[in-house]
Amino acid sequence: MKIALLGYGRMGKEIEKIALQRGHEIIIKTSGKEEYDINNADIAIDFSIPDSAYKNISNCINNNVPIISGTTGWLDKYNDIVELCHKEKGAFIYASNFSLGVNVFFELNNQLAKMMNTLHQYDVSIEEIHHTKKLDTPSGTAITLAEGIIENTNKNNWELGSKTNTDSIAISAIRTPDVPGTHTVTYASEVDTIDIKHTAHNRQGFALGAVIAAEWLVNKTGVYTMRDVLNLG
Numbered sequence: 001m002k003i004a005l006l007g008y009g010r011m012g013k014e015i016e017k018i019a020l021q022r023g024h025e026i027i028i029k030t031s032g033k034e035e036y037d038i039n040n041a042d043i044a045i046d047f048s049i050p051d052s053a054y055k056n057i058s059n060c061i062n063n064n065v066p067i068i069s070g071t072t073g074w075l076d077k078y079n080d081i082v083e084l085c086h087k088e089k090g091a092f093i094y095a096s097n098f099s100l101g102v103n104v105f106f107e108l109n110n111q112l113a114k115m116m117n118t119l120h121q122y123d124v125s126i127e128e129i130h131h132t133k134k135l136d137t138p139s140g141t142a143i144t145l146a147e148g149i150i151e152n153t154n155k156n157n158w159e160l161g162s163k164t165n166t167d168s169i170a171i172s173a174i175r176t177p178d179v180p181g182t183h184t185v186t187y188a189s190e191v192d193t194i195d196i197k198h199t200a201h202n203r204q205g206f207a208l209g210a211v212i213a214a215e216w217l218v219n220k221t222g223v224y225t226m227r228d229v230l231n232l233g
Contacts, residue, residue, distance in 0.1 A: 001218060004028035004041035006056045007048035007071065014207035015045055022211060038065050043214045049135070050074045057081050057092065066091035066217045070098055070210060072140035082223050091217050095226045096140030098209030102183075103226040105198040109145050109185055112196060113152035122187040122194070124149055126158075129174040129182040138173045141183055146171060149185070180206075 001024045005012045008029045016026050030036050031048070038044060038059060043066045046056045050073030060067035061084050069092075078094065085092045097103070116122055126149075128142040138160055146158035146169050156167045163170040180200040187194040200206070209226070216229045227233050 001025070001042040001214065002027045002040060003214065004030075004036070004038055004044040004060075004065070006030055006036075006044055006046040006067075007052070009047065011047040011070070011203060011206060011210075012045075014203045015047065015210050018204070018207045018211045019214075022215075024211070038063050041065050043067065043218055045069075045210055045214055046071055047210070054081070058084055061085050061088050061090035061092065064088070064090065066214075066220070068093040068095070068098075068210060068213050068217060070095055070206070072096055073136045085223050089221050091220050091222060091224075093213050093217055093224045093226070093229070095209075095213070096144045097181075097206065098213055098226065099198075099200065099205040100209050100212070100230065101205060102141060102198055102200075103209070103230055103232065105183070105196070106144060106148060107227075107232050108196055110148045110152055112185070112187075112194075113149045116187050116194075117153045119187075119189075121189045123189070124153070124155065125170045125172070125186050125188070127172045127174065127182075127184045127186070129176060129179050131179050132175045132177055134175065137175075138171045139181065139183070141181065142171050142173070145183060145185055 003024050003026050028036050044060045046069040048071050053071040053074040054077045126142050126145055128139045155169050158169040158171050160171050180203055182199045184197040213229050
């Protein structure tokens with residue numbers, strides 16, 4: 001594939017390494033603000049910044065280039081992108097985290113939430129730990145975990161820090177140097193605690209998942225998720 005990398009920071013560089021190892025060609029590398037011609041790309045991978053993501057994604061869809069995005073912080077416009085993708089018969093995947101292991105973790109989180117829904121003596125919380133250069137707080141992965149719990153329990157929202165009511169999920173966000181990402185979901189009662197945890201050792205897992213998603217999306221139309229890519233439905 002001829003890949004356009006829209007966002008050439010640390011994740012973009014990791015994606016480049018994996019893509020080249022898998023026999024692909026990188027034809028565009030941009031920080032997301034420069035002008036570029038997307039038309040020669042078979043697919044685009046967007047790991048830019050929130051202010052650039054919407055423009056990058058809509059530009060690809062309007063030019064019939066499939067695109068996957070792992071940029072967080074722009075999702076107030078997600079429904080607009082979905083509508084555009086259907087209108088233009090484009091192809092699009094957004095994921096808060098492309099790691100194969102994290103997406104299995106999302107499924108475990110959903111199943112555990114279903115099992116814990118009637119056990120009201122347990123209080124659920126989420127902790128996420130990332131490197132100090134991460135731009136968004138809490139992480140998109142933590143928000144996805146919270147949304148999975150909300151979908152499968154009587155919780156109705158999440159709050160960063162201490163929660164203000166019993167129907168909320170408290171998310172704590174810790175920033176420390178050189179941590180790719182650690183997420184823990186905890187159900188605690190007076191008598192015991194249940195934890196599920198995912199620890200990333202490096203960024204290679206995120207990059208591999210993004211390239212696999214790109215390989216899967218080529219020659220498709222529609223809006224998909226990593227559940228479709230990994231056949232987790």
